[in-house]
Amino acid sequence: MVKQIFFDLGLTLVHNDMPRRYQTAFKEIGYDISLSQAERAYHLANKYFMRFRQGALSQKSDSVISDFHRCVCQYLDTESAWKDFSNQLKKMERPVWRCFDFTLNMLDELNDMGIKTGLISNWDLSCREVLEKNKILSRLNCVVVSEEVGAEKPDKKIFEEALKLTGANPDECFYVGDNYYDDYIGSQKVSMPCAIINYQGKLGIEEVDCPIVIEQACEVVDLMKKHLISK
Numbered sequence: 001m002v003k004q005i006f007f008d009l010g011l012t013l014v015h016n017d018m019p020r021r022y023q024t025a026f027k028e029i030g031y032d033i034s035l036s037q038a039e040r041a042y043h044l045a046n047k048y049f050m051r052f053r054q055g056a057l058s059q060k061s062d063s064v065i066s067d068f069h070r071c072v073c074q075y076l077d078t079e080s081a082w083k084d085f086s087n088q089l090k091k092m093e094r095p096v097w098r099c100f101d102f103t104l105n106m107l108d109e110l111n112d113m114g115i116k117t118g119l120i121s122n123w124d125l126s127c128r129e130v131l132e133k134n135k136i137l138s139r140l141n142c143v144v145v146s147e148e149v150g151a152e153k154p155d156k157k158i159f160e161e162a163l164k165l166t167g168a169n170p171d172e173c174f175y176v177g178d179n180y181y182d183d184y185i186g187s188q189k190v191s192m193p194c195a196i197i198n199y200q201g202k203l204g205i206e207e208v209d210c211p212i213v214i215e216q217a218c219e220v221v222d223l224m225k226k227h228l229i230s231k
Contacts, residue, residue: 001172002115002172002173002174002224003114003115003116003168003172003173004049004115004116004117004118004141004168004172004173004174005110005115005116005117005118005173005174005175005176005220005224006117006118006119006120006142006173006174006175006176006178007118007119007120007175007176007177007185007217008030008075008119008120008121008175008176008178008182009097009116009119009121009123009130009131010097010121010123011046011104011178011197012176012178012197012217013099013100013119013134013217014097014098014099014100014103014130014134014135014136014139015097015100016095016096016098016122017095017096017156018042018058018095018099019038019039019042020035020038021040021089021092021095021151022041022042022072022085022089023035023038024092024103025085025088025089026038026076026081026085026088027080029081029084029085029088029089031078031081032151033076033165033225035211037076039199040075040199041072041075041076042072043076043199043203043204043205045068045071045072045075045105046178046203047203047204048071048204049071050179050181050182051180051181051207053067054181054182055075055088055122055152058122058123058124058152060124063130065086066086067098069082069085069086069089070086072085073085073215080100085164088123095152095165095175097130097134097208098134098212099134099135099136100216100218101218102216102217102218103134103218104135104136104139104193105135105218106217106218106220106221107136107140108139109221110220110221110224111139113221113224113225115224116138116141116142116166116168117141118140118141118142118143118144118153118162118165118166119131119136119138119140119142119143119144119145120153120158120159120162120175121144121145121146121183122142122153122158122182123145123147124145124147124151125145125147125148127143127145127148128143128145128149130204131143141166142162142163142165142166144158144161144162144165144172145207146158148206149161152182152185153179153182153183153184154181154189155184155186156187156190158185159175159187159190159192160190161190166208169193170190170191170192171193173193174192174193174194174195174220175187175190175192175193175194175210176195176197176214176217176220177192177194177196177197178196178197178198178204179196179212180196180208183196184208184210188210193212194210194212195210195212195213195214195219195220195223196208196210196212196213196214197213197214197215197216198214198215199215201213201215202216
């Protein structure tokens with residue numbers, strides 16, 4: 001049975017308010033975009049970059065951010081406005097990463113079940129600050145951050161580091177993340193079972209073959225309770 005669950009961070013344990021910022025930015029330049037439309041475009045742009053621009057989002061360069069904004073506009077059929085949209089977003093404060101409503105309770109429930117929880121994330125040195133501010137850090141028995149260890153998912157080295165720190169065997173572990181190409185493929189390199197989080201079923205990841213797709217991380221609690229994950 002599973003003794004250790006590792007989580008991704010962004011869009012798995014924490015989220016930001018980018019879709020709402022998109023809605024506001026579009027309104028400022030004369031476009032009426034609903035929040036649900038903005039959420040869908042943000043999701044699909046993320047999935048596009050995960051598939052075709054692997055590793056680009058972690059660079060956080062101005063050119064990558066600009067390309068991402070253009071991708072969002074393409075999904076909203078507003079590509080002609082992407083420069084104005086991007087410039088409007090630059091006027092706003094940087095987005096803040098916050099826990100999902102379920103995050104802390106989920107981690108506590110898993111720990112109460114005797115399942116340890118850890119983190120394996122492609123993130124910069126601000127990762128631990130995000131974890132601390134959101135009261136996540138104290139709930140984890142292991143934190144492995146790409147910039148700290150010099151390896152990024154899907155490189156198996158970052159998964160091997162987590163296994164080394166916890167002393168756990170891969171078949172006793174489970175991984176939960178939102179990026180098929182980083183999270184699922186990476187975890188399979190060390191034979192670690194994995195679930196992929198995806199908005200509205202398989203929207204945006206229709207091409208992938210993953211045995212477990214969930215809509216939010218907290219569904220992993222029911223997976224554990226129902227003993228769907230075993231040796």
